[in-house]
Every structure is written in C-alpha cells, then in structure tokens.
Amino acid sequence: MTKRIFLSTITVVVSVLLLSLALITGVLYEHFQKIQMDQLEVTEEFVEQGITLDGMDYLKNLNENDCRITWIAADGTVLYDNRFDASQMENHKNREEVKQAMEGSAGTSFRQSTTVSERTMYYAKRMQDHTVLRLSVSQSSVLFLLGGMLSPICFILLAACILSGVLSYRVSKKIVHPLSELDLKHPEQVETYDELSPFLQRIAAQNREIEHRVRELKKQQQEFSMITENMSEGLFVVDRNYQILSYNKSAVQIFGIENEPIGQNLLAVNRSQAFREAVDSAFQGRHTQKNLTLNGRVYQIIANSVCSPDSEQELVGAVLLVLDITEKEEQERYRREFTANVSHELKTPLTSISGIAEIIRNGIVRPEDIPHFAGKIYDESQRLITLIGDIIKLSQLDEDQVPLERESVDLLEISRDVVQQLSSVAKKNGVSLVAGGTHGSVYGVRQVLSEMVYNLCENAVKYNQKGGRVSVDVKQSDAAITLTVKDTGIGIPKAEQSRVFERFYRVDKSHSKAVGGTGLGLSIVKHGAALHHAAIELNSEVGEGTEIKLIFPVKR
Known part of the structure; x- marks a missing residue:
C-alpha cells in the first residue's frame, strides 16, 4: 500500500509538472508570436511610407536583415526581394497571404519548413497603388525552443522529481503506518482514523460470523468423513477444474491410487473412455451412469453435477460414486445366457416335431409311413425331455446342487x-x-x-x-x-x-x-x-x- 500511495503521489506531481511546462511553453510561444506579428505590422508601416516617398530607391538603400521584404505587383510579379533575385522568382499571386491582401487590405500566413525546425510568419498589405508589400520572419518551432532549453528543463524536472519523491515517500509512510499496525483479530481495540471505524466494526462482526461457521463446517466435515470412510463405495468430490477436493478410502482401493490425490486432476485417476464420459457428462449438467471394468471387476460410476446455491445454472463441481456391481452383472449375464441357451436348445426338436405333425395332419403321410414319423416324433420328444433334464441340471449347477457330469x-x-x-x-x-x-x-x-x-x-x-x-x-x-x-x-x-x-x-x-x-x-x-x-x-x-x-x- 505504501508503494501504491508513493507511486500515485509521484505520478501526480510529475504529471502536474509536465502539464504546467507544456501550458507555460504554449502560452509564451503564442505571446511571442503575437509580438512578432505586431513588429511586422509596424515595420511594414515604415517600409510602406519609405516606398511611397522614394520608391525603389528606398528599398535598395534599406538595410534590413531581420526580416525579408518582398514587393509584389498587382498581377503577382515580384518587383523586389531583399533576399533573392526578384527576376528569378515565380509569380506570387496565388500565395495565401498575397491573395488575402489583394482581396482585402491585409493577409497573414504561416508555413512550416520541411527541412529545419522552423516556420515562417508572413504579413502582407495592399498599398494604395494596388501593389502588395509582404514582410516575413522565421520563427523557431516549440520543439526547437525546448531543445535549446533542454539542460535547464531537465535539471529543474530532476530536482522537482527528487524532492517530490522524498516528500511522497514520507507522506505515504505516515499515512500507511496506522493501517499497518491494525490488529484485525481484535479490531475493536485498535485506535486509528475515525473514517475506518465502520470498517473495523464490520470486520469484527465478520470475524465472529466466520468463527461460528468454521465450527459448524468442522462439525459437518467430521460427520461427512465418518460416513464416507465407512462406505464400501468409492467417492470423489471435484471442482469445476476437475481437481479432486475430497475422496474416501474405498476410492483409493478401487483405483489403486498411491499418492495423495487431493489437488490432482480426476481424469488422471482413470483414463478409460467410460470414466471420462461420465465425468464430462456430469460437468454438462447431466446425471450419468456408466459401467467400468477394472482389475477384473465391474463398477458402476454414478456422476452428478453440483450447482451453486445462488444459481442452478452455475456448475461448481461434481460428485462421483463408484459402486461394485460385479456380482449383479454376473447374475445378469448368467440369466441372459440361460434364457438364450434354453431358447436355442428347444428350437430344433420342437421344429422337427412341429414339421412332422403338420405333415401327418395334412394327410400327406401314407399309412405305412406313420410308424416311421411317429418314431421321429418320439425321438425328438425324448430329446426335448433330455434337454429339459439338462436345463434342470444346469439350473441345479448354478445353485451348486449337482456336479457337472x-x-x-x-x-x-x-x-x-x-x-x-x-x-x-x-x-x-x-x-x-x-x-x-x-x-x-x-x-x-x-x-x-x-x-x-x-x-x-x-x-x-x-x-x-x-x-x-x-x-x-x-x-x-x-x-x-x-x-x-x-x-x-x-x-x-x-x-x-x-x-x-x-x-x-x-x-x-x-x-x-x-x-x-x-x-x-x-x-x-x-x-x-x-x-x-x-x-x-x-x-x-x-x-x-x-x-x-x-x-x-x-x-x-
């Protein structure tokens, strides 16, 4: 907190200094620019009077080095320029300041140099003979001016920053000191800022509530641990990131977990497709049951999602229950096998008996062949009887009542x-x-x-x-x-x-x-x-x- 207050204070100070420097520089620059423009107007008045009295002779004898003087005819032709050869100069009729002077009485413009950090200020005025007298002066840019003042500016900024840093550090330490001495376990006994009193009272109330809830949670956790540890079924409780929050002893035994699983990813416990599908389905809000074969035994995985008490749409975790259903599956498998075998075993003799009986019923069999077909029916009937006897034996075998012959x-x-x-x-x-x-x-x-x-x-x-x-x-x-x-x-x-x-x-x-x-x-x-x-x-x-x-x- 001390560091944050210090940084905030020093940032404000430096920002104010830089902003003040920028504002002062801008105001001074605009002020000097206005002074220069006023000087150009005054100079123009003197030059105009000289041209009115002596014409070109005045300009030729004029010794003016500070500003450039250009005399332009009404058609834009340059009549005189104290810096360049007028005969070699292009027509100035379309220059912005010249156009303004010809259309009105005076014109101004500013043009920035692309090669040096200067811009030129132009002032033009139309004379009584409709010629235009233009004066211009070079003006350094703000950045150029600041560059010339870089050393003193840097020195002032550095000194200001050092002084601000020292003062900010001391102020921040003084502000934070009462806060760092707070005893949050006993906030009622703390003497600090009056503004913090409601905050400290709330902390004290929350401390009491937390202590009460911690006692309740410990009691519930002990009850939960006693129940889960004595379960024969495996149990996992995971958060929304698949991290294991709780488990029981049966889960460790079923999956052969060697290291402490708390904090591990649940999918690392078992990487089978059925296990992954059960977990993923639970996190999609669906009640899921999947069978998993592990170490020769069959387990049923029951996965349910856990929603936030504030919103049933917000999933916060999942609970997995692992049941050993090996005996149930074996019994179901034996039942299916028994039904299938009985159906198939009885089919052949019954089909034979049914076919022979149908032939006799339709009168197709000659009288002398009836004993033969009756013998067939008898044989198949005996086979059925034998088959049923074998089924009874198999049933008795399932109950361990007779040995398999x-x-x-x-x-x-x-x-x-x-x-x-x-x-x-x-x-x-x-x-x-x-x-x-x-x-x-x-x-x-x-x-x-x-x-x-x-x-x-x-x-x-x-x-x-x-x-x-x-x-x-x-x-x-x-x-x-x-x-x-x-x-x-x-x-x-x-x-x-x-x-x-x-x-x-x-x-x-x-x-x-x-x-x-x-x-x-x-x-x-x-x-x-x-x-x-x-x-x-x-x-x-x-x-x-x-x-x-x-x-x-x-x-x-």
Missing part, C-alpha cells in the same frame, strides 16, 4: 451325428455337408459339445451359397484336438469378425432374417469353448468363405 466324448462321432441331422437342411440349400478326420476324445459335456458343433455347421449351411460346401474335420495331436468347420459361404468382413460371437449380433441382418435364427449360435459356441477351456480361431474372407477352429487342450 462330464464324460469322454468323440468329436468325430458328434460331427457325423450333426451332419446327419442337418443333411436335409443342407440339401434344401444346395450345400454339400461332410464330416471326416480322425477320432479325438474330449473330456466334457456331450450335450454342450454337440450344440457347439451343431451351431457351427448350421451357420455354415445357412450363410452359404448354392453349390457351396461345408466340411467338418477333426484332428488330434499330442497337445490338442482341433475341430474345424470350413465353408465356401459369404464370409465375414474384417471389421465384424471381433463381434460375431456376441449375443444376438448379426453381420448381415437382412440375410439373417431370411435364413432364420436368433443370433445366439456363435455366442453359445464361445461359452461352450470357455467351459471346456478351448480356444477359438476365426479366419474369413468376404465372398470366399469362413473357417472356425475349436482347439481343445489334451489333458496329460
């Missing part, structure tokens, strides 16, 4: 059974379907393995072309048993290959609608492979076909 299953045998089941469908679509290779036994669940091979072959047939081919090949090596289903169908684009094993995902929806299916086949294959610890390899080219391999490890 595994057995040694020959993949080549299963492949041939599947080829036999799909032979009519393949023939209808104009596709040849064959199975071959070597016998290879996998220790697993027969029904699941059969369903996996069936789905692969069914897709290969459905998404094939007329005259196409589907081959199922089983090979066994020391390390693994590989089942390969290869077709010459429409193929799968590269961009879609990573998603074909998702539930209900279809590459060509229009074609899928024509051939039927729910889009669960390859998803079942994927989960069946996971059940048997098998790997899946997919190779496909659009228009050339698809090859899918199931690689089962051999237990030793």
Whole structure:
C-alpha cells in the first residue's frame, strides 16, 4: 500500500509538472508570436511610407536583415526581394497571404519548413497603388525552443522529481503506518482514523460470523468423513477444474491410487473412455451412469453435477460414486445366457416335431409311413425331455446342487451325428455337408459339445451359397484336438469378425432374417469353448468363405 500511495503521489506531481511546462511553453510561444506579428505590422508601416516617398530607391538603400521584404505587383510579379533575385522568382499571386491582401487590405500566413525546425510568419498589405508589400520572419518551432532549453528543463524536472519523491515517500509512510499496525483479530481495540471505524466494526462482526461457521463446517466435515470412510463405495468430490477436493478410502482401493490425490486432476485417476464420459457428462449438467471394468471387476460410476446455491445454472463441481456391481452383472449375464441357451436348445426338436405333425395332419403321410414319423416324433420328444433334464441340471449347477457330469466324448462321432441331422437342411440349400478326420476324445459335456458343433455347421449351411460346401474335420495331436468347420459361404468382413460371437449380433441382418435364427449360435459356441477351456480361431474372407477352429487342450 505504501508503494501504491508513493507511486500515485509521484505520478501526480510529475504529471502536474509536465502539464504546467507544456501550458507555460504554449502560452509564451503564442505571446511571442503575437509580438512578432505586431513588429511586422509596424515595420511594414515604415517600409510602406519609405516606398511611397522614394520608391525603389528606398528599398535598395534599406538595410534590413531581420526580416525579408518582398514587393509584389498587382498581377503577382515580384518587383523586389531583399533576399533573392526578384527576376528569378515565380509569380506570387496565388500565395495565401498575397491573395488575402489583394482581396482585402491585409493577409497573414504561416508555413512550416520541411527541412529545419522552423516556420515562417508572413504579413502582407495592399498599398494604395494596388501593389502588395509582404514582410516575413522565421520563427523557431516549440520543439526547437525546448531543445535549446533542454539542460535547464531537465535539471529543474530532476530536482522537482527528487524532492517530490522524498516528500511522497514520507507522506505515504505516515499515512500507511496506522493501517499497518491494525490488529484485525481484535479490531475493536485498535485506535486509528475515525473514517475506518465502520470498517473495523464490520470486520469484527465478520470475524465472529466466520468463527461460528468454521465450527459448524468442522462439525459437518467430521460427520461427512465418518460416513464416507465407512462406505464400501468409492467417492470423489471435484471442482469445476476437475481437481479432486475430497475422496474416501474405498476410492483409493478401487483405483489403486498411491499418492495423495487431493489437488490432482480426476481424469488422471482413470483414463478409460467410460470414466471420462461420465465425468464430462456430469460437468454438462447431466446425471450419468456408466459401467467400468477394472482389475477384473465391474463398477458402476454414478456422476452428478453440483450447482451453486445462488444459481442452478452455475456448475461448481461434481460428485462421483463408484459402486461394485460385479456380482449383479454376473447374475445378469448368467440369466441372459440361460434364457438364450434354453431358447436355442428347444428350437430344433420342437421344429422337427412341429414339421412332422403338420405333415401327418395334412394327410400327406401314407399309412405305412406313420410308424416311421411317429418314431421321429418320439425321438425328438425324448430329446426335448433330455434337454429339459439338462436345463434342470444346469439350473441345479448354478445353485451348486449337482456336479457337472462330464464324460469322454468323440468329436468325430458328434460331427457325423450333426451332419446327419442337418443333411436335409443342407440339401434344401444346395450345400454339400461332410464330416471326416480322425477320432479325438474330449473330456466334457456331450450335450454342450454337440450344440457347439451343431451351431457351427448350421451357420455354415445357412450363410452359404448354392453349390457351396461345408466340411467338418477333426484332428488330434499330442497337445490338442482341433475341430474345424470350413465353408465356401459369404464370409465375414474384417471389421465384424471381433463381434460375431456376441449375443444376438448379426453381420448381415437382412440375410439373417431370411435364413432364420436368433443370433445366439456363435455366442453359445464361445461359452461352450470357455467351459471346456478351448480356444477359438476365426479366419474369413468376404465372398470366399469362413473357417472356425475349436482347439481343445489334451489333458496329460
């Protein structure tokens, strides 16, 4: 404050000095200019009388060095000039001061030199014979005059500035001293300027209010800390600049934070797209829920914006709550898988039973063929019963009530059974379907393995072309048993290959609608492979076909 008062005072003093110098210089310059003009008028009167009495002889004998004298005829021709040869000078009829004199009685003008810091003052007067007598004198410019006085002016300014600086410093120190001695903790006990009394009283009242609010805030903070630290959910409170203001122990554990996060940018905690979208949405004033997979667990991020109490449109920060929903997601995933698998497993036998029943109802079957079709219905019904039994077993397995029954299953045998089941469908679509290779036994669940091979072959047939081919090949090596289903169908684009094993995902929806299916086949294959610890390899080219391999490890 002392520095500010000092600078303000010295600035005012210097400004006043400079302004005064400028005003005085301007007034004096105008005063001397008027004196010079008056002298020109007086001189002109004397010269005019001399010319009236003696004519050119007077001018030739005149010894005038201070001013320039020019005698101009009525047509502008220069008759005489005491500085230059009149015969060589141009016509002066259009000179400003000459024109004024010819039109009136007298004229004046000023012209600035472009080469030196001077300007010329002209005074012209029309004589009785209509000639014009003009006198002129050179006048130094203000800057030139100031330049000549530069040394004394600088000395005076320097002395004035030093004196002003000393006085300003002492005055500012004296003004600020009572203020610097203020005790803002106990403003009622301070003796200072009377003008500051209302200010000090207000500070005292504010101090009391602040102390009260600090106690309340400490109490609320302790309560908040007790609640948040005992939460299993992670919690972050951030300001509008994404800086972390508060957090709890669960948040540190979930995100594996090692250093003190207070003051850090929240986006540095986790750089995933879902986390960033949740935070950005909160700062856009939207309630947002996003799922985030972290360290093998699934978390739900709930982000809400925090608005100013004065204005609901002004965002001051955000609150993020992180919930562990791994078990919930697992249960939901199991429910979807169970529903999908049940639907797909029941579809095939029910379709077969429905088709045979329709044929019999329409009277197409000859009497002697009825036992054969009745046997088919019986077989498919038994398959349904077996399937339902397996579903019950899977349901019991989910509840850990029965162990999963595994057995040694020959993949080549299963492949041939599947080829036999799909032979009519393949023939209808104009596709040849064959199975071959070597016998290879996998220790697993027969029904699941059969369903996996069936789905692969069914897709290969459905998404094939007329005259196409589907081959199922089983090979066994020391390390693994590989089942390969290869077709010459429409193929799968590269961009879609990573998603074909998702539930209900279809590459060509229009074609899928024509051939039927729910889009669960390859998803079942994927989960069946996971059940048997098998790997899946997919190779496909659009228009050339698809090859899918199931690689089962051999237990030793």
